[in-house]
Amino acid sequence: MSIPDIVRHPPFNITRASHVRYFVRDLDESLRFYTEVLGFVLSDLEDGIAYLRGIEESCHHSVVLMQDPARAGTAECIGMRVASEDDIAVAQAHVRGAGGTAEIVERPHQGLSLMTTFGKGTPPVELCASMPVLPRMLNNFVAQKGGRVLRLDHYQCAVPDVPSTVAKFMALGFRPSKYTLDEETRQVLSIFLSRKNNPHDLVLAGAMGPRLHHVAFVVSDLQAMLRAADIAANLGYGREVEHGPGRHGPPNGMFLYFRDPDGHRIEFILPPMQYIDPEDKPNVWESTDGVSLVPWGGGPPQRWREEMTRFDGHEAAGGPLARWTSLTDPRQDRTP
Ligand SMILES: [Fe+2]
Incomplete structure (x- = not known):
């Protein structure tokens, strides 16, 4: 697959990743985790729905937690600002015209x-x-x-057909900052797509989908990650500190993954x-070139590779799950 050309003047203007809507079983417990462990600020709480924002955010919410035991563990959607x-x-007409x-x-x-959709x-x-x-704040x-x-x-997000999904989002002005190719088939296995001024708003990876693998939030420094992990342990969520701290490969992002209740x-x-200037080309990696995307440490646990949030009302299907696991640690993909 060749990556589509960048659309510099998209039909409408998506500006950034904005908010996620999660269904949860016990809103009180979720609020404890999101505020005490992760450090979110509660913007509003009404009708069994909590609206949270990070301390740098001035817009009302970036996380919406909706108490609904029947749908707990699923997400309604991811959100983008225009x-x-x-x-x-314009978006309504365009998406409908494109078959969505x-x-x-x-x-x-x-x-x-x-x-x-x-x-x-x-x-x-x-x-x-x-x-x-x-x-x-x-x-x-x-x-x-x-x-x-x-x-x-x-x-x-995991999607069963990366090339077609990439084409749909790039038609809306998303620009690739890096992608990974299967060394043999030259198929794109994962891609980082951006609308704002850094390398990622939406990452797509080939697997059974659509599913939401994670939502990423910026913290100030490593100490903030470690403090959250220590408080998670204090409050009984120590085993939900799932993976890390560690370093992804380029662009040198340090990470720590948590699972909420x-x-x-x-x-x-x-x-x-x-990641701004148009002449700044995306990084390309081959999945089996021997350069681990996690340069040190043992790679993620199996649950990190397999478990993801489903979107309520959207059946997840298909997808080359086994190939995707290689994106984080290519060593997992080699024949012994
Ligand atoms: Fe991420």
């Missing part, structure tokens, strides 16, 4: 919002034009807890590098 309400109207679905939805604490096997994406603004040190999470950065996976990362 630049204006005009973009919502696009319905205006009423959301508390959000401006004009549009729930979209881009066809079978792709993650549902809610586009949002605006949110109320609340105080940033960055300099409110008294209010800061746990890992002092700063802001949402990206999603990683419903199994949703949260990644903490350090502030990513910039």
